[in-house]
Amino acid sequence: MEKGLLYPVTNQFRQDQKLDGLWDFKFDPQAQGEAKGWTTGFDDPIKMPVPASFNDFFTDKDSREYTGDFWYAKKFFVPTYMDGQTIQLRFGAATHRATVYVNGQEIRSHEGGFLPFTADITDAVKLGQENIVTLKMNNELHRDALPAGDTATLKNGKKMAKPFFDFYNYSGLNRSVHLLAVPKNHIYDYSTTYDVSEDQATVHYSVQATDGSNFKVSLSDGDGKVVATAEGQTGDLVVKNPTLWQVRDAYLYTIKFELLDAGKAVDEYSDEIGLRTIEIKGHEILVNHKSVYLRGFGRHEDSIYAGRAFDLNVERRDMNLMKWIGANSFRSSHYPYDEQVYKFADREGILITDEVPAVGFKMAAASFLGGLNQSFFDGDWIDELYKKHIDQVKDMIKRDKNHPSVLAWSLCNEPDTSTDSAVPYFTKLFNDSKDLDPEQRPRTFTLNEDDTFEKSKCLKFPDFYLLNRYPGWYHKWGYEISDGEAGLRAELDEWKNSDIDKPIVFSEYGADTEPGLHKLPSIMWSEEYQIELLDMFDRVFDSYDFIRGEQPWNLADFQTVEGNMRVNGNKKGIFTRDRQPKAAAFYLKKRWTSLPLDY
Ligand code: GCB
Secondary structure, eight states, X not given: OOXXXXXXXXXXXXXXXXXXXXXXXXXXXXXXXXTTTGGGOOSSOEEEEESSOSGGGOSSHHHHTOOSEEEEEEEEEEOGGGTTSEEEEEESOEESEEEEEETTEEEEXXXXXXXXXXXXXXXXXOTTEEEEEEEEEEOOOOTTSSSOEEEEEOTTSOEEEEESSSSOOOOEEOSOEXXXXXXXXXXXXXXXXXXXXXXXXXXXXXXXXXXOOOEEEEEEOTTSOEEEEEESSEEXXXXXXXXXXXXXXXXXXXXXXXXXXXXXXXXXXXXXEOOOOEEEETTEEEETTEEOOEEEEEOOOOBTTTBTOOOHHHHHHHHHHHHHHTOOEXXXXXXXXXXXXXXXXHHHTOEEEEEOSOBOOOTTXXXXXXOOSSOGGGSXXXXXXXXXXXXXXXXXXXXHXXXXXXXXXXXXXXXOOSSTTHHHHHHHHHHHTTTTOTTOOOEEEEEOTTOOTTTOSOTTSOSSXXXXXXXXXXXXXXXXXXXXXXXXXXXXXXXXXXXXXXXXXXXXXXXXXXXXXXXSSOOTBSHHHHHHHHHHHHHHHXXXXXXXXXXXXXXXXXXXXXXXXXXXXXXXXXXXXXXXXXXXXXXXXXXXHHSOTTO
16 A cells, blocks of 8 residues: 555655656566566667557567566666655556666565556665666466456467456556655645535645644635635635536636645645535435436547557547537546546546456456356455455545545446355455545445346445446347346346335446448447447436436447457447547437436
8 A cells, every 4th residue: 555646746845757758678478587687777678668558569469468577677867956855756557566676776566557656766866877767567467466367378388368357458657657856754645525515615634744744725716816724734724605616517726735844834735626525315426415417438548559558648539529428427447547537537527436456356257258157256365355455445545535526436347246255355345445535435336247136245335336237238139139128127126126225327338339330220230239229228227217327338449358259359439449439429429418417
């Protein structure tokens, strides 16, 4: 678990320099890098862009599919004016595990390929000189790691990733690397909670520094005018006649913390926040006490060339597509995205269900991957996995808790909750994560097709339900879709007749669709069939008032492992992988732009 995960900033006390660009890169199939002295650099490197997944740059399959250890290295200069400060390297995402060396000295290791970590390199760097950072990384998949999978060894000795999940195992330094200098005594975390009414909002804050508890705090509006001030480590900022952060109508204030030593500021940290509340009441999702019907998508950080790398250009386009189509929300399926995604959503008034990379927790999850028929939670890997799981839940909440866009926490995607062995795991997970978010936002996980109302043993845990359902595609497909609809209605009738009164959001449903394939009457894979399937689901959604959101799978086509179920990836996108609309996009735009917010 990281101590603090504040996003890097530059101000009069802090400096943030990105180390993106070309790094040295080398595969290490025999895991001999350390023995060969690669901790101080290596010969014959491949020049590799950062941030990027290494895979799709290669033209040979052994390199693209490479699984095992690999190294990155880069020289960087540390100016003398950083003397006396804490000097850090911050890695946005090193997928999946990394050990950091600076000038040959081992600094730290980190596991978890979708969350940031910081290495304190103060004692390892030479000031006023060039230094070298090297990383030994590894992208193998294991059952006791997130996301879960296996690593096979082929008869030719090569390793191969066998994910228990449906996205390509893109690997490398997928997000930016920052060189940071912060004061020795610095602010490392803060959090806020809110009370709002028509004419007043109160921001309850709390702030942490490595040493000291004297703080000056201020809140400014969008024009930079200070609207409230306070002092101390915890306190309230009261805003009269506030402009609230609303769904698709965002407004941001800036909160500024100054750490004081003997009355003098020694550090400062500012961030943009939104004044709003989130609650679940009965089967309603409320933002600022008003009901919201979610419409949006499951997504992936996925694009051509750079794989899973965060790309500001792709994100700009995705946000524009979501605004155009009338979306107001998305799930960060199946891992926390780059922080800049949340900053975009904060600005656009888009709600995020933030998901930890706990995916593949089901042995038979994808029968097309050759799943094994045993309960995942009976495995002897569970204790080790749990440690990593809760650790990443903690880091996700620490990193993202101050974003107004974050609506809820998704603690798992499609775990096998149909056996009793899942119950102790989820009891612990929900107990241990209860107090992590000062705002106490709702916690949930997605329920896979097999985890029906009848079968799941873990229905008592979520504050609201996320259902992933594929009638019309993985079963009752094609001409049988009417039976698929009947089955869906039969399950929803069971929810309706139960004494559960919580919102249900459909977090996945959809049909693989080859863009440009037209057929009258429709046939599976055609653009017409995708619309018919969405229309079937929409009819069902409109029949139950406890369904409080629809998020079809997926915003865009994305890369998966190759296999007989996938034609160059998952094609359930409403948009293509290069972000152009399939016919279904126009269908959804019509529906979503005409539904009222509180539908
Ligand atoms: C699911 C998974 C998602 C897959 C999707 C599919 O249930 O959560 O990762 O991509 O189904 O299309 O099979």
